Amino acid sequence: MTQRGAGGGEPPDDYLEAAIQRLLTERTEIAEQGITVSRRDHSVVLCGEVESAQRREEILRLVLEHFPEVPVMVDIGLIRTQAPTEVEELR
Amino acid sequence: MVIRIAAVGDVHLDKDVVGRFRPALEQLPDSADVLLLAGDLTRHGTESEARCVATEFGNLGVPVVAVLGNHDHHCDEVPAVIRTLEDAGILVLEGTNVVLDCAGVRLGIAGAKGFGGGFAGRCASEFGEPEMKAFVRTTSAIADQLGEALREMDCDVRVALTHYAPVPDTLAGEPPEIYPFLGSYLLGQAIDSAPTELALHGHAHAGTERGTTPGGVRVRNVAHPVIKQAYSVFHLHPPYAGATAGKVSAISARGSS
Ligand SMILES: [Fe+2]
Ligand SMILES: [Fe+2]
Numbered sequence: 001m002t003q004r005g006a007g008g009g010e011p012p013d014d015y016l017e018a019a020i021q022r023l024l025t026e027r028t029e030i031a032e033q034g035i036t037v038s039r040r041d042h043s044v045v046l047c048g049e050v051e052s053a054q055r056r057e058e059i060l061r062l063v064l065e066h067f068p069e070v071p072v073m074v075d076i077g078l079i080r081t082q083a084p085t086e087v088e089e090l091r
Numbered sequence: 092m093v094i095r096i097a098a099v100g101d102v103h104l105d106k107d108v109v110g111r112f113r114p115a116l117e118q119l120p121d122s123a124d125v126l127l128l129a130g131d132l133t134r135h136g137t138e139s140e141a142r143c144v145a146t147e148f149g150n151l152g153v154p155v156v157a158v159l160g161n162h163d164h165h166c167d168e169v170p171a172v173i174r175t176l177e178d179a180g181i182l183v184l185e186g187t188n189v190v191l192d193c194a195g196v197r198l199g200i201a202g203a204k205g206f207g208g209g210f211a212g213r214c215a216s217e218f219g220e221p222e223m224k225a226f227v228r229t230t231s232a233i234a235d236q237l238g239e240a241l242r243e244m245d246c247d248v249r250v251a252l253t254h255y256a257p258v259p260d261t262l263a264g265e266p267p268e269i270y271p272f273l274g275s276y277l278l279g280q281a282i283d284s285a286p287t288e289l290a291l292h293g294h295a296h297a298g299t300e301r302g303t304t305p306g307g308v309r310v311r312n313v314a315h316p317v318i319k320q321a322y323s324v325f326h327l328h329p330p331y332a333g334a335t336a337g338k339v340s341a342i343s344a345r346g347s348s
Contacts, residue, residue, distance in 0.1 A: 051108045079316050081321045087324040088311075090289060
């Protein structure tokens, strides 16, 4: 065990990723399993696609609220909902 | 003669999403005979979210057939969720089937949520702790029901609809460590136990579209984040050249009726 997490401040990186992932999945106002959480230097990057702009904002708000010490980058898009322009022929 | 099947899964609806799919859905009856929903219809399985699904996917002008996903189970309100969907005319399959008449061709759809366990060589076994045995038994019971539901249909074209994946092919893009939570080879085996034409599933948001069962059945992952459009449309062309004995007898049965 390194000293980093021992002070009760910022959790070690591996645990931080898992904690954010579980937060996004298990908080029912989010219930999002499709977001990947990865580290880049000293920040955490949230990547993926969601069904509405509100969800993207909720995710950011929740992560900032629970991990105020961690710099967060958000790269979350909206999944497109246009009608298909092509069909797949299965013969 | 073409059967046109529209499908999407993992729409994860709540109030914030209602209306987003509707413009594309209004055009659906022009391009498809049926819409199949591959589970995770709600955000976390409440009755109020199911009402959002009913609003968005009800009254389409074509039959809508669904299976539930793990998100639809989260709040333990499954009976209320199913009732809400069925009140809106959305048929929910769980180890059951339905045969629809598509301009004289009988389209059989068998559906089940499915469950995890993993794929040949890297799968969980019914061994050890009760929790582990219960996990594997859950999947095998669901797979048995799916196989039975597929085989017993008297129809011209068979389609299997699940939430969990029947093959690992369509999981490519997901971390390999989580494959056992995304599907089971037992579902693939069930699909291969009948002359199935197409198997549709969702659940693997980071997976890929195309795969095949060991028995040669085409598999498509129609999770919304994978197809990146309101729904996909597949054209099936019965009767097939080189049809199996099962298909030939189904065709002659139709001819004599
Ligand atoms: Fe999903
Ligand atoms: Fe799912």
